[in-house]
Amino acid sequence: MSQDCTTALWPGDRARLCLKKKKKKKEKESLFLVRLGCYNKNTIDRVQHKLIVLFSTLPLGMVSSGNNVRVVRNLAVPAGLPLNETTFAALLKKQGYSTGLIGKWHQGLNCDSRSDHCHHPYNYGFDYYYGMPYTLIDSCWPAPSRNMELAFESRLWLCVQLVAIAVLTLTFGKLSGWVSVPWLLIFSMILFIFLLGYAWLSSYTSRLYWDCLLMREHEITEQPMKAERAGSIMVKEAISFLERHREEPFLLFFSFLHVHVPLPTTDDFIGTSKHGLYGDNVEEMDSMVGKILDAIDEFGLRNDTLVYFASDHGGHLEARRGHAQLGGWNGIYKGGKGMGGWEGGIRVPGIVRWPGKIPAGQLITEATSLMDILPTLASVSGGSPPQDRVIDGSDLMPLLQGNIQHSEHEFLFHYCSSYLHAVRWIPKDDSGAVWKAHYVTPIFQPPSSGACYVTSLCKCFGEQVTYHNPPLLFDLSRDPSESTPLTPDTEPLHDFVIKKVAAALKEHQETIVPVTYQLAERNQAREWLTPCCGVFPFCLRRDNYNQVTKGQ
Numbered sequence: 001m002s003q004d005c006t007t008a009l010w011p012g013d014r015a016r017l018c019l020k021k022k023k024k025k026k027e028k029e030s031l032f033l034v035r036l037g038c039y040n041k042n043t044i045d046r047v048q049h050k051l052i053v054l055f056s057t058l059p060l061g062m063v064s065s066g067n068n069v070r071v072v073r074n075l076a077v078p079a080g081l082p083l084n085e086t087t088f089a090a091l092l093k094k095q096g097y098s099t100g101l102i103g104k105w106h107q108g109l110n111c112d113s114r115s116d117h118c119h120h121p122y123n124y125g126f127d128y129y130y131g132m133p134y135t136l137i138d139s140c141w142p143a144p145s146r147n148m149e150l151a152f153e154s155r156l157w158l159c160v161q162l163v164a165i166a167v168l169t170l171t172f173g174k175l176s177g178w179v180s181v182p183w184l185l186i187f188s189m190i191l192f193i194f195l196l197g198y199a200w201l202s203s204y205t206s207r208l209y210w211d212c213l214l215m216r217e218h219e220i221t222e223q224p225m226k227a228e229r230a231g232s233i234m235v236k237e238a239i240s241f242l243e244r245h246r247e248e249p250f251l252l253f254f255s256f257l258h259v260h261v262p263l264p265t266t267d268d269f270i271g272t273s274k275h276g277l278y279g280d281n282v283e284e285m286d287s288m289v290g291k292i293l294d295a296i297d298e299f300g301l302r303n304d305t306l307v308y309f310a311s312d313h314g315g316h317l318e319a320r321r322g323h324a325q326l327g328g329w330n331g332i333y334k335g336g337k338g339m340g341g342w343e344g345g346i347r348v349p350g351i352v353r354w355p356g357k358i359p360a361g362q363l364i365t366e367a368t369s370l371m372d373i374l375p376t377l378a379s380v381s382g383g384s385p386p387q388d389r390v391i392d393g394s395d396l397m398p399l400l401q402g403n404i405q406h407s408e409h410e411f412l413f414h415y416c417s418s419y420l421h422a423v424r425w426i427p428k429d430d431s432g433a434v435w436k437a438h439y440v441t442p443i444f445q446p447p448s449s450g451a452c453y454v455t456s457l458c459k460c461f462g463e464q465v466t467y468h469n470p471p472l473l474f475d476l477s478r479d480p481s482e483s484t485p486l487t488p489d490t491e492p493l494h495d496f497v498i499k500k501v502a503a504a505l506k507e508h509q510e511t512i513v514p515v516t517y518q519l520a521e522r523n524q525a526r527e528w529l530t531p532c533c534g535v536f537p538f539c540l541r542r543d544n545y546n547q548v549t550k551g552q
Helices: 088-094 146-176 183-203 227-244 276-298 370-380 494-509
Strands: 007-009 050-056 098-104 128-132 214-216 219-222 250-256 305-311 350-353 411-416 419-425 435-442 465-475
Touching: 050 276, 050 370, 088 098, 088 250, 088 370, 098 227, 128 227, 146 183, 214 227, 227 250, 227 276, 250 276, 276 305, 305 370, 411 494, 419 494, 435 494, 465 494
Parallel strands: 050 250, 050 305, 098 128, 098 250
Antiparallel strands: 007 350, 128 214, 214 219, 305 350, 411 419, 419 435, 435 465
């Protein structure tokens, strides 16, 4: 293995996977279960202390209600990450780190007005923010009407201003006795302004205008954003942040818009992969990671910077355009995004770099979790996780540095929304077994298709899932595809494993404290919360971005 290769982790809850690349060309065509080129020196693999967390399309988790809605619906809802939650940014800020978030923030924005920004990243420990406060949706790209709307909007707004000035002048003149015009004319002009505004508002009802926008700090810089160039701007922002804070401890959380549908990709990368638009989008992300790592090296931060690269879930199998697959592939692993416990939805890349602190060239086949990030960052920064709640993650540094050989996770619990679907057990007896018991599995549509093409995303509960009692049991060390459930006849340890997992699940459930659903009634749109860069409804702004950025 090349000594330039960073440490790769897999598998587990939100597991990390890095498969050996056999071809010479960079072909990281699927971010999830793909050849990320861990041994071929691709840029993704080059991955007081500097800490950089790179994520592809990572939303932080919140508790949803029983309505199968698992995310903040749009920017017009008051739902968001509860303010009493402690983020790793807040922990590191207390340790004297400058903290920046660049990229996607899908945790809500406003509560009572369109500018209160109660769920802004600044309220969760971040000192600087540039990015998209929502997430990519199909309306964001391509946007054929964007340029025409932007060109027309400025003229329309000028027209409204001129008519408004005329109304005020005529009203003042009439009240002063200087001019004699009928009130009907003045009222007609006022009505014309309202009708013009209503017609303008109705002319762009697409979510492109209200959810696809960019912000710097508290200011909307582009509405709607030009999605294909947003990623490049974010990379420039990241490099600027690194340069500003190169002499002090910092945390940079870079949350990619890549590789989420609709896969906005610049012309420079269209057609560069053998795997269609999805592959092109991954190739572009690879280039962006390379630019960030190059900047780290250029600023002399290489040996002082811990870099962690991961993704949030497996490929979205149902994401298609015609016969073109847009959501990635999960190889031999069953299922995908949003399916609770199937391996295809929870095995993702995990690559770590810290020269001099973490040995290069390792492939760690122990169960790890994205929940490990908070305690790991707390550890390396000299802080500690919150003590007033159960922290399910564990510090990864002993495992990464070779001080221990096995993950601290003996059991991992896989949820779909707030519903437990599966439990993973990795015995500490060095048997090599990796047991997984499925209590709930989604019903594929159509049957045997391996995905939920009718509903576009599998459901977590109700009539569209199957409840298993006893649970389906697999040994992933022998059956990684989860193709053949074990039975008492085919596995002598079947009953023992089921009882062991059930006992662990009972103990786990006793640690769970009920909380208020964040994604129930607060996840309903209030139009007055819709962000607007101007005077509502004239909410269009083109950002002629330059490399001069402000902020901390």
